[in-house]
Amino acid sequence: MEDTTATLATELDGLLAMARELEERVGGDQGAPGAARELCAELAASVDRAVRLAGSGPRGGNAGGRARVNGQHRGGRKAGAVRAQVRVASMQDLGSLDDGLSWRKYGQKDILGAPYPRAYFRCTHRHSQGCQATKQVQRAAADPLLFDVVYHGAHTCAQATAVLVGTDQQPPASLGQEQQQQQSSPAEASEGMQWPAEPFTPPSFPSSPAGCYTPGNSWCQLAGNYGYAAGGGLGADMDFDELFWNM
DNA sequence: GCAATTTGACCTAG
C-alpha cells in the first residue's frame, strides 16, 4: 500500500509541478482573464491537497518531524499554536507571507528531514511591549511555493491590535486554536524582494500596513488549511502533523 | 547611527 501511495504521491507531485508552471505562465501573461488565474490557483490547491492526502497515510513516517510547542525553558511560551500554509504564485509573491505585523528574525535552523531550513521570527516589539508572539516559517518539501507558517504566542503589541482590528482578523495566536488565513494580492506582495531559488534562506518579510490583507483576488492563497479544528477535542498540548515530510 | 539580519553557540527536551 505504501507503494501505491508513493506512486500516487509522485504522480500528484508531477501534477502539482505542472499546475505551478501553468500558474506562472498565466500569471506572466497579463492578458489572461482573472478566471483563468483563479482556476489555476484552485487547481494547484486541489492537487496540493491530494498530495497531502496521498502522503498522509502512515502518520508515523515523519522521521524527525517532532515539533515542540512548550518552549518552556526560556521563552516561557504557552501551549497553543496556529498553523497556516501560505502559497505564493511566484518568488515575487513572497510578500504574501507578510501578515501585516512586524516580525524580527532571530534564528534559522536546518530541520531534519526537511530540505529547507526553518526560520524563526518574533515580534519586533517584544522588548518594548513585551509581545510574546513568535512564528516559524518553513518551505514545504513537496512544493517550494508553499510555506508553512506556525504562530506561537499571543500578539499583545499595539501594532497587532491595530492590524487585527483594521482587517477584521483575529489575533493569530491569542486564540490558540483558530485557523488563520492569509491572503494578499500580487501588487501588495511584490515589494521588490526576491528569494534565492535554492539554498533558500527565508528573508524577513517586509512589514507593511494591513494592506496586505486586501481580500478579493487571492491569487496567492492559503492552500489548504488543516491542523486544528477550532475548539475541537484537541488537548491543550497540541502537536503538529508533519504531513509534508513523509513522502 | 540605528535597526534588522546573519550565523554560530548554547540550552533543553525527548
Add this chain to the structure above:
DNA sequence: CTAGGTCAAATTGC
C-alpha cells in the same frame, strides 16, 4: 546523543 529552539555578537543595509 540528537534535534529543535533561542540567544547574542558581528555584520550589513537604510
